[in-house]
Amino acid sequence: MSNIGSYDERVRNFNWEISEKEIGYKPGDVINIGWYCTDRICELGQAGKTALIWEGHTGAEKTYTYNDIRLATNTIGAFLRGLGLEPGERVCLFLDRIPELYLGFLGILKIGAIAQPLFSAFGDEALFVRLSNAETSTVITQKKHAPKVRKILGRLPHLKHIVIVDHDGVSPLRDREVAFSLEKSTPVEHLDIHPTTAESPSVLHYTSGTTGLPKGVQHVHYSLISQYLTAKWVLDLRDDDVYWCTADPGWVTGTSYGIIAPFALGVTQCVLDAGFSAEAWYKWIEKRRVTMWYSAPTAIRSLMKAGDGLVAKFDLSRLRHLASVGEPLNSEAVVWSRKVFGKPFYDTYWQTETGCIVISNYPGMEVRPGSMGKPFPGITGTVLDPVKNEPYTTHGKIGLVALKFDWPSRMRTYWNNPEAFEKKFRAGWYITGDRSKLDAEGYFWFAGRDDDIINTAGHLVSPFEVESALLEHPAVAESAVVSKPDPINLEVVKAFVTLKPGFTPSQDLDLEIMNFIRKKLSPLAMPQEIEFVPSLPKTRSGKIMRRILHAKEWGEEIGDVSTLEDD
Amino acid sequence: MAEELKKVVLDYVTKEYLEDDSEPITYDTPLISGGIVDSFSMVSLKRFLENRYQIQIPDDQATPEAFDSVNKIVKLVEEFVAKKK
Numbered sequence: 001m002s003n004i005g006s007y008d009e010r011v012r013n014f015n016w017e018i019s020e021k022e023i024g025y026k027p028g029d030v031i032n033i034g035w036y037c038t039d040r041i042c043e044l045g046q047a048g049k050t051a052l053i054w055e056g057h058t059g060a061e062k063t064y065t066y067n068d069i070r071l072a073t074n075t076i077g078a079f080l081r082g083l084g085l086e087p088g089e090r091v092c093l094f095l096d097r098i099p100e101l102y103l104g105f106l107g108i109l110k111i112g113a114i115a116q117p118l119f120s121a122f123g124d125e126a127l128f129v130r131l132s133n134a135e136t137s138t139v140i141t142q143k144k145h146a147p148k149v150r151k152i153l154g155r156l157p158h159l160k161h162i163v164i165v166d167h168d169g170v171s172p173l174r175d176r177e178v179a180f181s182l183e184k185s186t187p188v189e190h191l192d193i194h195p196t197t198a199e200s201p202s203v204l205h206y207t208s209g210t211t212g213l214p215k216g217v218q219h220v221h222y223s224l225i226s227q228y229l230t231a232k233w234v235l236d237l238r239d240d241d242v243y244w245c246t247a248d249p250g251w252v253t254g255t256s257y258g259i260i261a262p263f264a265l266g267v268t269q270c271v272l273d274a275g276f277s278a279e280a281w282y283k284w285i286e287k288r289r290v291t292m293w294y295s296a297p298t299a300i301r302s303l304m305k306a307g308d309g310l311v312a313k314f315d316l317s318r319l320r321h322l323a324s325v326g327e328p329l330n331s332e333a334v335v336w337s338r339k340v341f342g343k344p345f346y347d348t349y350w351q352t353e354t355g356c357i358v359i360s361n362y363p364g365m366e367v368r369p370g371s372m373g374k375p376f377p378g379i380t381g382t383v384l385d386p387v388k389n390e391p392y393t394t395h396g397k398i399g400l401v402a403l404k405f406d407w408p409s410r411m412r413t414y415w416n417n418p419e420a421f422e423k424k425f426r427a428g429w430y431i432t433g434d435r436s437k438l439d440a441e442g443y444f445w446f447a448g449r450d451d452d453i454i455n456t457a458g459h460l461v462s463p464f465e466v467e468s469a470l471l472e473h474p475a476v477a478e479s480a481v482v483s484k485p486d487p488i489n490l491e492v493v494k495a496f497v498t499l500k501p502g503f504t505p506s507q508d509l510d511l512e513i514m515n516f517i518r519k520k521l522s523p524l525a526m527p528q529e530i531e532f533v534p535s536l537p538k539t540r541s542g543k544i545m546r547r548i549l550h551a552k553e554w555g556e557e558i559g560d561v562s563t564l565e566d567d
Numbered sequence: 568m569a570e571e572l573k574k575v576v577l578d579y580v581t582k583e584y585l586e587d588d589s590e591p592i593t594y595d596t597p598l599i600s601g602g603i604v605d606s607f608s609m610v611s612l613k614r615f616l617e618n619r620y621q622i623q624i625p626d627d628q629a630t631p632e633a634f635d636s637v638n639k640i641v642k643l644v645e646e647f648v649a650k651k652k
Contacts, residue, residue: 057600274600276599515583526607
């Protein structure tokens with residue numbers, strides 16, 4: 001029997017108080033995610049239970065009990081407080097998937113500061129816009145990533161501290177840098193947890209927008225209520241599970257379901273800090289006896305590509321439940337997983353802004369391969385007519401995925417950008433930016449994005465951000481960035497580029513521009529194809545018509561071109 | 568050719584994918600599984616090899632395993648250079 005039991009019955013009798021009661025929270029109480037994920041589990045008699053099993057790419061291993069993570073998060077919190085950090089200050093975690101990332105996240109929350117995790121592969125410009133927008137006061141990083149912070153330090157007047165967690169003690173620390181070693185610090189037995197309440201800010205995740213700079217999605221400590229219950233009912237996490245969430249905490253899945261939910265449930269989770277390889281992943285599942293695996297379609301398609309024969313070489317019999325997130329899970333992947341693992345991947349749908357799973361397939365409910373599933377109990381979702389801004393009254397029509405914005409882990413605003421937040425709503429509905437249709441039984445079927453955002457391997461990339469960075473390359477005169485279909489990553493970035501006088505297209509220039517974007521923004525944002533063109537399609541008012549280029553890439557109808565300028 | 572090729576690839580990976588004060592890599596340092604080159608960055612590394620040696624490496628052979636060290640990359644490139652001849 002799954003944790004959720006009957007989906008229909010849960011929908012009929014749902015109230016978020018179910019979650020509040022389970023974790024012992026009453027409205028008005030202090031609620032601090034850092035405490036709930038560590039101290040509370042110890043108080044429940046689970047101090048000696050394994051909380052985190054970590055393995056690095058060199059084979060180094062570390063194991064932490066719940067008491068260990070309680071002490072470690074206290075120690076990090078006390079260190080940051082000792083630097084003079086105040087509640088509400090933004091603290092960026094710019095780290096690989098090392099233990100300090102997971103423990104630092106909770107330590108920051110314990111002192112009432114706001115955790116701002118950023119993907120460690122970000123280039124210096126991507127890092128700058130996010131730190132600058134958040135007016136981040138402290139960055140926690142490793143010596144290998146510190147040079148990127150140093151490059152932009154002069155432009156970040158709010159940045160007071162750069163904490164290096166693996167300083168060798170030999171090379172000199174530079175401007176604003178301070179060394180901290182979790183292993184060498186004396187564990188702090190008691191830390192005064194900051195008395196955050198339901199609406200106290202907790203986490204700031206940056207997400208890409210169609211226009212403008214990335215937006216900081218601000219969450220609050222009360223998000224725990226829906227993260228806890230969705231992990232219990234959708235991921236079906238249980239006391240004796242060994243859980244593996246493959247997402248990097250630089251992205252929201254890696255924090256909501258890679259830190260907060262599993263620790264709040266007192267589950268044992270494992271983290272592999274290594275690049276992707278099908279063999280290494282299967283070996284990891286076998287070695288750690290993983291029972292619940294939460295991954296992404298890109299990874300699943302890569303595993304499919306590696307072949308069924310490889311699966312048979314490993315004992316994966318402990319796997320009990322599988323789920324996927326980040327982009328639509330194609331029906332072939334569901335069918336394949338049934339064949340090789342004996343169970344399907346359950347697709348889950350949500351966004352940085354929703355903070356938790358909002359539409360999903362559930363254990364015990366029929367999985368329709370290729371479908372997003374149904375709304376989580378207590379969450380109202382619909383498909384909106386984009387013209388009338390009303391839910392369609394008949395099923396099967398493609399419209400906007402819209403939600404009533406009233407569950408605990410919904411974002412509270414975009415940091416320093418309330419205008420962008422307001423624009424996310426129409427007629428009382430939160431507009432996700434995705435399109436889908438509903439079938440007669442209430443299952444949602446994904447149909448694509450409603451904007452130009454590129455979803456590559458489950459990560460959103462803003463064409464605007466890539467185009468802006470391209471213009472900084474000395475050879476680029478103009479650019480237009482669109483998505484291009486990709487069998488593994490769903491979509492990849494493609495750039496159309498016109499060159500300045502004196503530059504001519506060449507293989508070397510193509511590679512130079514690719515690497516320029518990779519280093520400046522991130523590997524995800526790097527165009528995997530650059531097409532040099534003599535001119536870009538524009539409206540008569542001079543606006544680049546991305547949709548024409550997009551339609552060509554996807555083999556779609558170009559549509560109305562009446563506003564296209566004549567060349 | 569192997570020795571020169573090894574040096575070219577090692578120098579390129581060092582220049583493009585490592586920060587200035589990173590630990591030096593060897594011909595056997597795990598690049599993909601070691602987190603030095605991710606699957607997206609692998610595309611630019613593949614493009615470099617194809618440009619430099621005027622070869623085409625099909626996507627199904629440009630796997631994380633085949634790109635996991637300088638030595639493995641060299642083996643792959645040599646295969647395609649030989650085919651060209």
